[in-house]
Amino acid sequence: MKVDDLVKRVDQLITMGQEVLATRRHMDWGGDFIDSGLMGGFRSASLSFIERIYGSNHPHFSEVKEGAEGSRPSDAEKCIAVLRAVRSEIEGGWLFSIKGLITAEVFADFIEMAEHLLDTGYKDPAAVMCGGVLEEHLRQLCLKHKIETVTLRDGKEIPKKADTLNADLARAEVYTKLDQKMIVGWLDLRNKAAHGQYDEYTADQVKNLLSSVVEFTARVSV
Incomplete structure (x- = not known):
């Protein structure tokens, strides 16, 4: 797969994450939440992509797998942040x-x-x-x-x-x-x-x- 194709896929995932964040709702009993189903799909797609590029032992993979397990806005934001770091590494030739x-x-x-x-x-x-x-x-x-x-x-x-x-x-x-x-x-x-x-x-x-x-x-x- 070419670099441009990898960047394009990262951008698609980031957009997916932003759409998940757009479902943010405030619950009086527990603070802000996002759609759990959409978040689950976004997280799975991100993990699949990161594993294919870096492998399952890379910190990027662990950060998403272990640090974005819930349905809080912070979970989606963390996942998006990792994807942006991945995008930067791919574009810069570091990968x-x-x-x-x-x-x-x-x-x-x-x-x-x-x-x-x-x-x-x-x-x-x-x-x-x-x-x-x-x-x-x-x-x-x-x-x-x-x-x-x-x-x-x-x-x-x-x-x-x-x-x-x-x-x-x-x-x-x-x-x-x-x-x-x-x-x-x-x-x-x-x-x-x-x-x-x-x-x-x-x-x-x-x-x-x-x-x-x-x-x-x-x-x-x-």
């Missing part, structure tokens, strides 16, 4: 910067595991793991540069294959045509490993794949 840092740490762990597999004689799973790191890096680069990572088929979103992501990134000049050609070769080796064609490549080629992917992901970072 993808944070994801890039997290991704780099995860990639480093997987590369280390792949190196261990290779050192202990397991070239085939090492090649598959390294190829997985490369494919996810391509996907993250697409997100960073606002390139679609899915295609529509019969009304459903289908993830693009790594070769397509590679071509799209090169076309957008995120990296060079030479990089694109090298990545084609790396993905071909990964595919051979994934499809059991183990005799068509050597441990040395997997070692070169590992070092190449490490260099590429560091040079063309998310």
Whole structure:
């Protein structure tokens, strides 16, 4: 999903929250309240969106889940405030910067595991793991540069294959045509490993794949 689409969705949720606040009524026996049904829908939609973007362990998610449980105006106001913070982070590019840092740490762990597999004689799973790191890096680069990572088929979103992501990134000049050609070769080796064609490549080629992917992901970072 593109940044503009994310911002548009946040704006829709903020508008929903403002509509909930518009139901504010004063009760002599207990102060001000808002429509509980509308608030429940607004809270659920906000939590769903925040979880999809940040995950359920992020403070934004916890703030809404634990801090906006009731039907008071303050509950809706708190939820709206969190959504505005989310909007600011998305527009400012902070969302993808944070994801890039997290991704780099995860990639480093997987590369280390792949190196261990290779050192202990397991070239085939090492090649598959390294190829997985490369494919996810391509996907993250697409997100960073606002390139679609899915295609529509019969009304459903289908993830693009790594070769397509590679071509799209090169076309957008995120990296060079030479990089694109090298990545084609790396993905071909990964595919051979994934499809059991183990005799068509050597441990040395997997070692070169590992070092190449490490260099590429560091040079063309998310």
